[in-house]
Amino acid sequence: MAEAMGLRERKKAQTARRIWQVAVELFIERGFDAVSVQEIADAAEVSKMTVFNYFGSKEDLVFLPMEEHFADAARAVRERRAGESAVAAVRRQFLEMAEARDPSVGLHPEPLGRQLRQLVLGTPVLMERAFLSAQKGTRDLAALLAEETGDPMLATVAAAMLSAARNALIEEHHARIARGETADEVAADAAERARQAFDLVEKGLSGYAVKA
Secondary structure (H helix, E strand, C coil): CHHHHHHHHHHHHHHHHHHHHHHHHHHHHHCCCCCCHHHHHHHHCCCHHHHHHHCCCCCHHHHCCCHHHHHHHHHHHHCCCCCCCHHHHHHHHHHHHHHCCCHHHCCCCCCHHHHHHHHHHCCHHHHHHHHHHHHHHHHHHHHHHHHHHCCHHHHHHHHHHHHHHHHHHHHHHHHHHHCCCCHHHHHHCHHHHHHHHHHHHHHHHCCCCCCC
């Protein structure tokens, strides 16, 4: 029974992956608005209903695999070590992601992540989804800090600063690559740039939200 369940789950994951890959290829080639869900289903050799069973909306075909990353900062703070401040936790997580060349921070050598980013930037409905998801990530971080510290206003300030530092670093990675630098060249000093950005934040957040 366990083996059957495992095989079934693997097949479901493979189907979801195939649908996503087909959808992304079509979106990049023709534009998000020019591709219908039925066309995606036909290209992936599944029914339209199957597409919606795996992805609740057309926008989900772009965002579901990356949506979790909007909560990265909140996750870093929630899981931080005893004695570690909020800014230290977010910095450590970002440095680890940069070292691993995580696509979500714009350092992966493969172009797909940058192509998806351009797709989002060029599609108003996707831009709105990205903005709302990013705002939710910042609000979730603020709520977590407010629960720990009892000061919602300062928690909101801290969450905004931490989110802004992460976003600025990611934007710089993408901008430098767009100007012609290789992912390797950008990654070479990504850690130092991250330290500079979070050190700047830490001067204003020094001693704030140190976990007991």
